[in-house]
Amino acid sequence: MRNRIFKLILLSILTTAYLGCSSDSDSDNCETISCLNGGTFIDCECECPQGYTGINCSTQVTPSRIIINKAIVKVFPNTNNGDFWDLAIPEAEDALPDIYITFQNSDLDVIYDSQTFYENAISGEGTFFEFTITPNIQLTTFSDPYLINIWDYDTVDEDDFMTSFGFFTYTSNNSFPNTITVVSQSNELLVDLELSYEW
Template identity: 80%
Template sequence: MRSQIIKLIILSILTATYFGCSSDSDSDDCETITCLNGGTFVDCECDCPEGYTGNNCSTQVTPSKVIITKATVKVFPNTNNGDFWDAAIPDAEDALPDIYITIQDSNLNTIYDSPTFYENAISGEGTFFEFTLTPSLELTAFDNPFLLNIWDYDTTGEDDFMTSFGFFAYTSNNSFPDVITVVSQSNEILIDLEVTYEW
């Protein structure tokens, strides 16, 4: 009988220890966790925002889609190695490039081709050139980079390739930025891509 009482006491202690964390997060028995990335401590655990998981919300969840909604071109080469892009046009102002963008996947397949262009665009004077992607471009592969290209639209011949640079739509530690900046000083390119995410 005595051994059964001792067993009951031990069982009661173990049960109290196991269930000691009540639904009240302010309970003295609930160990507080510092939740990262905007997580909140609720009911003895971290309630993680979309895109994060783990005991303290420290682990990013790979999105199912990265969606590009807008591209803002800020820097591009004003000349073609010192020559006007539209060299056949005698007026210097009209010889400036008529810019548009394309995006290619890692196999160099064009997945976005802007239907509009900016006529006689010039870089470096505080004017930016916005391209709203309609419909938005949904990217679902993240292992390889994409290629962002700037072109000069030409009404009299083939369009002139101006510059390009690669970018990754997602990395496992990028904290889901609202804007992906594609920039290379040597390539004379600076483009901000506005993005959203789905999981």
């Protein structure tokens, strides 16, 4: 009888040990997944970085907010159809535009109006004009376009509208760039926008 009990105990211990090893080995032999977009394969699954989801981190998560922090104006029209922007000023150098920017939403409401301008700015000579957006523009709607406008500030007359172009800040496959470029040859406009994201 004692031998029988001993054999049963021994059999129970061996069965538990075998099943435990079998379970561990299954977890060690899980199928490896190639994680995209900087994801890391840990514990048989992909741990996705912020902004991505899915089995292999291939799906973008739409951000809750996109923030425009800076606009770098690189190209704008130096003349108004061949005329200086400030016709009343006799000196050519001083007749160059004093540029500033505004942003509008799709309803054409102004959502940002720069409080600073660059005096006698000229485009095309390798000089860029940086506008730090303060307070920054926080966008929560991405399906509609926004407009960036460039103006010539005037002290005597009304400010001159120089050029404008529409842009989208987000698409479902754009990989969250830190900078987007708003460009239009026909409108003589090239502006880099520096962005950040919140989810």
